[in-house]
Amino acid sequence: MTLAIQARGLVKHFGEVKALNGIDLEVEQGKVVGLLGPNGSGKTTTVRILSTLLRPDSGSAMVGGHDVVADPDAVRQLIGLTGQYAAVDQYLTGRENLELFGKLFHLSKKDAQARADELLHRFDLHDAADRGIKGYSGGMRRRLDLAASLIGNPAVLFLDEPTTGLDPRSRQGMWEVIEGLVAEGTTVLLTTQYLEEADQLASRIVVLDHGNVIAEGTSNELKTQVGGDRIELDVVNNADASRAANALQSLSSATISTDEATGKLLIPVTGGSTAIVAAVRALDEASIGIADIALRRPTLDDVFLSLTGHVTEKPVEKSPASGRRSRRGRN
Numbered sequence: 159m160t161l162a163i164q165a166r167g168l169v170k171h172f173g174e175v176k177a178l179n180g181i182d183l184e185v186e187q188g189k190v191v192g193l194l195g196p197n198g199s200g201k202t203t204t205v206r207i208l209s210t211l212l213r214p215d216s217g218s219a220m221v222g223g224h225d226v227v228a229d230p231d232a233v234r235q236l237i238g239l240t241g242q243y244a245a246v247d248q249y250l251t252g253r254e255n256l257e258l259f260g261k262l263f264h265l266s267k268k269d270a271q272a273r274a275d276e277l278l279h280r281f282d283l284h285d286a287a288d289r290g291i292k293g294y295s296g297g298m299r300r301r302l303d304l305a306a307s308l309i310g311n312p313a314v315l316f317l318d319e320p321t322t323g324l325d326p327r328s329r330q331g332m333w334e335v336i337e338g339l340v341a342e343g344t345t346v347l348l349t350t351q352y353l354e355e356a357d358q359l360a361s362r363i364v365v366l367d368h369g370n371v372i373a374e375g376t377s378n379e380l381k382t383q384v385g386g387d388r389i390e391l392d393v394v395n396n397a398d399a400s401r402a403a404n405a406l407q408s409l410s411s412a413t414i415s416t417d418e419a420t421g422k423l424l425i426p427v428t429g430g431s432t433a434i435v436a437a438v439r440a441l442d443e444a445s446i447g448i449a450d451i452a453l454r455r456p457t458l459d460d461v462f463l464s465l466t467g468h469v470t471e472k473p474v475e476k477s478p479a480s481g482r483r484s485r486r487g488r489n
């Protein structure tokens with residue numbers, strides 16, 4: 159296994175604020191790792207250190223075999239970064255923006271033009287290529303941002319909230335683009351507030367809170383960690399709730415939570431659909447009427463809630479004209 163990213167004990171303070179408290183992170187070559195965490199947990203700080211924009215106070219990190227502090231130029235040759243806030247110039251056209259990025263990557267004028275053209279086609283921006291990006295939709299801007307970060311054919315790509323503020327369709331389109339890059343062998347470290355995005359794209363997930371890694375694993379491992387499957391049951395007569403709990407006790411090795419006031423029960427189970435059939439049978443034998451019964455796997459939202467104590471703060475969906483940059487400043 160080759161590691162494209164390997165960080166050890168990253169610490170970063172901003173004055174009194176401890177942004178990172180000693181983070182370890184590994185990303186296998188060709189894989190996508192999702193970095194999740196509430197606002198202010200240190201996601202952007204981690205990405206900025208790994209992409210050489212910020213020096214850690216202590217700890218070390220290697221990207222593509224190069225030390226981010228000792229050899230930042232070598233790292234920059236290998237990476238692409240799509241920041242949380244758009245890096246493209248409002249007053250240029252899409253094509254001009256990409257050609258400018260090509261220049262920054264020391265491509266010849268001809269190569270920069272060719273690369274820009276190729277990326278505009280690839281990201282479905284060709285028709286809008288010669289329009290000022292002031293008139294682009296949010297989804298088009300994010301695609302242009304991503305295109306700009308791909309100018310240098312990076313082996314390792316950092317995506318800081320690549321789909322924040324996009325509508326579901328544009329988000330889906332962006333996921334397809336990212337999946338395409340990964341299929342070609344690109345390594346991706348992705349931060350996101352959308353747990354379904356991590357679920358869809360990431361082979362491993364790392365959860366940050368207050369500058370610490372508080373959990374990591376595959377999406378399934380994290381879901382199992384918060385308790386596995388459970389049956390949600392609603393009995394017709396609320397007063398039957400404890401009788402139902404007795405009838406179902408043999409199905410569960412964990413505590414069944416019972417609410418007499420609402421007639422709702424939560425039964426931790428293993429064995430999914432077999433368990434639900436057994437539950438229906440047991441309730442039938444005990445002549446307990448069922449108003450509703452469902453099997454529920456924990457979602458990543460449940461994982462996040464149980465780990466961090468709060469639900470994800472989904473960013474407010476803004477219209478492109480309102481500009482994310484002015485609302486929260488650059489970081």
Ligand SMILES: Nc1ncnc2c1ncn2[C@@H]1O[C@H](COP(=O)(O)OP(=O)(O)OP(=O)(O)O)[C@@H](O)[C@H]1O
Binds near residue numbers: 196200202204
């Ligand atoms: N340049 C800076 N100066 C001072 N404090 C900073 C700076 N950059 C980050 N911080 C602080 O460090 C902590 C971590 O910030 P960071 O931007 O890494 O969080 P994040 O997980 O990316 O949050 P978000 O989900 O809001 O993007 C926060 O408390 C933030 O206020």
Ligand SMILES: [Mg+2]
Binds near residue numbers: 201202203242318
């Ligand atoms: Mg951030």
